[in-house]
Amino acid sequence: MGGIIGLQGTQDAAQMIHVGLLTLQHRGQESSGIAVEKEDGDFFNYHMSDGLVMGKYTPAILETLKGTSAIGHVRYPTTGIKSGLTDAQPFLFKCAHGSIAIALSGNIVNTEALRAKLAKEGSIFQHSSETELIVHLIAREKLPIENALKKALNKIEGGYGGIMLFKGKLIAFRDPYGIRPLVLGKIGKNFMVASETSAIEVLGGKYIRDVEPAEILVIEKGKLSSGFFTQPKKENNCIFEQVYFSRPDSIVRGFSVAEARMSMGRKLAQQMKDIKADIVMPVPDSGFFAALGFAKESGIPFEMGLVRNHYMGRSFIKSTQHMREVVAKLKLFPIGGIVKGKNIILIDDSIVRGTTAKKMINMLKEHGVKNIHFAVTSPPIIAPCFYGINTPSKSELIYCNMSHEQIVKEIGVTSLHLITIKNAADACGGISGCQGFCSACFTDKYPTKISKSTREAR
């Protein structure tokens, strides 16, 4: 998954990308990078850093990132080496076309086959993440860059949004199914692209529209041109963007994420009419708006009985189970005075491995909660994601290894309720049922081909 942002036409491009990356931090915490095209277009000024963005791009560093065309990336490792700077993006290359900087959010699913073929033909790989493949494929084509990119993108399959800098051009592209998000905006007279609208708005810019599935945008000297590298496929936007990943103040496929989450909460309340409770409580952060919607619909008072430590970052997107456990233990803490002796409806967006639920419910009990009815705004997650979110192999997914009743016991709640796929999709602006959305992690039905080796790699 991860987050990307690119803009052109302003002297403080790197400073703006830096602010954009801080805004996209929730999409990737493992490393970040900014690349700015040098004035002669010959290469890039750049800086990569591990961990969080905050504090890593000092004024002195930003001063070295001179240029008016820039891209940035925050990484959530879903392929390749999971930590360190080896796979920190943007990746920078020199090839027969010239200098290219590229950053990708998402995953390419036919990586193994392509990599093996290219390696056999003599390619040397510097990185272990798939983003590099695109440049290898471009470098082999003796065509103008846009056409070379078109050819390259026709050879890859997956869910991705991508950005490139090349000789005065900022180029953006999105997978044919629109699985991963990418939006176009404008700041003054300058165009920009980003994974989420919030990164445009924080800079004082205006969201214009989504980059279309299969679209390639070229921005050069303030002018925008658009083309398609293939026929767009039936849209399969990742429903997890609304459920968990995106910031609540972002607009995803025309819908406010906060409102979609509130509506999911309302629908859960309708599903749970018979459950009586004293208070409704969110699991912060991403359960917040759903709990608000639930409380409004049910009339049960809304309370904040859990405090979120924001310095811990998100637990789910940590790279190792050890770190997920550490963060899950420290990220939430109950407020005894609010929860003691209460029957509560507790709302979270998802149960993936069950790491958060187990720890948090234990703590709530230690603080004297009477009964917990746990309500979740995603259906059971029963299949891995191959498009850039680490919903892990079936062996790690709690709903693949236990029955609903066993999970109720394992996490220690009085009852457990999950939103239906139809209700989740309706709340997120689905046309009818789940049309327009990818929901493969709930259904095990993927929009693209997933090869045996890709499946087995999980």
Ligand SMILES: O=P(O)(O)OC[C@H]1O[C@H](OP(=O)(O)OP(=O)(O)O)[C@H](O)[C@@H]1O
């Ligand atoms: O069942 P699990 O494997 O624990 O994964 C699911 C949990 O992880 C996420 O929270 P996270 O801390 O990543 O982010 P948030 O603060 O935005 O909710 C998500 O919101 C769930 O709470």
Ligand SMILES: NC(=O)CC[C@H](N)C(=O)O
């Ligand atoms: N954009 C991202 O953070 C993910 C890109 C790529 N799949 C990686 O793991 O590096």
Ligand code: SF4
């Ligand atoms: S499989 Fe799930 S997480 Fe992955 S793109 Fe589809 S809906 Fe999103």
Ligand SMILES: [Mg+2]
């Ligand atoms: Mg959470």
